[in-house]
Amino acid sequence: MGRIFVTRGLPGDALSDLADRHEVVINETDEPVGHERLLEEAKRSDALIVLLSDPVDEAVVRSGVKCIATFAVGYDNIDIDAARRHGVAVCNTPDVLTDATADLAFGLLLSAARRIPESEVFLREGKFDGWAPSLFLGMPVAGRVLGVVGAGRIGRAMMMRGRGFGMDVRYCDEGAMPDEEAVAARKQDLDSLLAESDFVSLHVPLTPTTRHMIDARRLALMKQTAVLVNTARGPVVDEAALAEALESGRLFSAGLDVFEEEPKIHPKLMELSNVVMTPHTGSATVTARGRMAELCCGAVDTVLSGGVPPNSVVPP
Ligand code: DGY
Numbered sequence: 001m002g003r004i005f006v007t008r009g010l011p012g013d014a015l016s017d018l019a020d021r022h023e024v025v026i027n028e029t030d031e032p033v034g035h036e037r038l039l040e041e042a043k044r045s046d047a048l049i050v051l052l053s054d055p056v057d058e059a060v061v062r063s064g065v066k067c068i069a070t071f072a073v074g075y076d077n078i079d080i081d082a083a084r085r086h087g088v089a090v091c092n093t094p095d096v097l098t099d100a101t102a103d104l105a106f107g108l109l110l111s112a113a114r115r116i117p118e119s120e121v122f123l124r125e126g127k128f129d130g131w132a133p134s135l136f137l138g139m140p141v142a143g144r145v146l147g148v149v150g151a152g153r154i155g156r157a158m159m160m161r162g163r164g165f166g167m168d169v170r171y172c173d174e175g176a177m178p179d180e181e182a183v184a185a186r187k188q189d190l191d192s193l194l195a196e197s198d199f200v201s202l203h204v205p206l207t208p209t210t211r212h213m214i215d216a217r218r219l220a221l222m223k224q225t226a227v228l229v230n231t232a233r234g235p236v237v238d239e240a241a242l243a244e245a246l247e248s249g250r251l252f253s254a255g256l257d258v259f260e261e262e263p264k265i266h267p268k269l270m271e272l273s274n275v276v277m278t279p280h281t282g283s284a285t286v287t288a289r290g291r292m293a294e295l296c297c298g299a300v301d302t303v304l305s306g307g308v309p310p311n312s313v314v315p316p
Contacts, residue, residue: 002046012290091299097283102157108255147197155203206233
């Protein structure tokens, strides 16, 4: 039995099941918990379940908690080095959101290529006055090059979708891809991948190396007819440079689920019709979010019972 502080209510029954065995305290507001309260709660708790939007710095890490589970696969909001130094377990939610996130990435790709949201607004505004040969011309998908940056689980799921749509799939990754045969993709370095792709989809974690990986120089390498999709982390792209490239027509369009200063969106992006945006909903399916909650609760329960969860980023 331990005290677990949860920074926001989670979908499904996992938290109420956890409350059968532990004292579970949930921030019941719809507001982010804030650093001061997080630190105060951490000092009184054995474990924390946090969101990707909760910054977990060294002060929180060394507050005395044994485990921090994050309701996300990405853990760039947590000071992982501090967790290692202070022997605090960190757990995340891999696998269960792979398909959901790849589906949204491919949905953004199709939406941005075929201008679906823009043409829907046109129709709803009553502007559709008859079929026209050049109405909302977009970019074709089949036969075009899909460049996937980052060949982890979600990147590989995106490659499978690209193959299903008849695309020529390429990828860029530091490591070797285990099932290269299965997705039949060709490995390229980042700059040539950007230059040769018709669609570029980002699937790398946010690290000091990937921050602004797609900057003005790299955007300038891309084809003028290309589409950029980002469902990874906002700061992987220099958002001001992207807005500039989209505004000037240097890039055809973009599909974005993540933003550099979430939930703030670059004002220029808000004005452009050639960008499709969703509010960081990559993993937002009933199934994925329910399973993410189960993974977080299971991890905390396992650590507090002296075990090692399979989904440990930093094992206890
Ligand atoms: C993650 O898990 O890192 C995603 O961004 C959440 O949707």
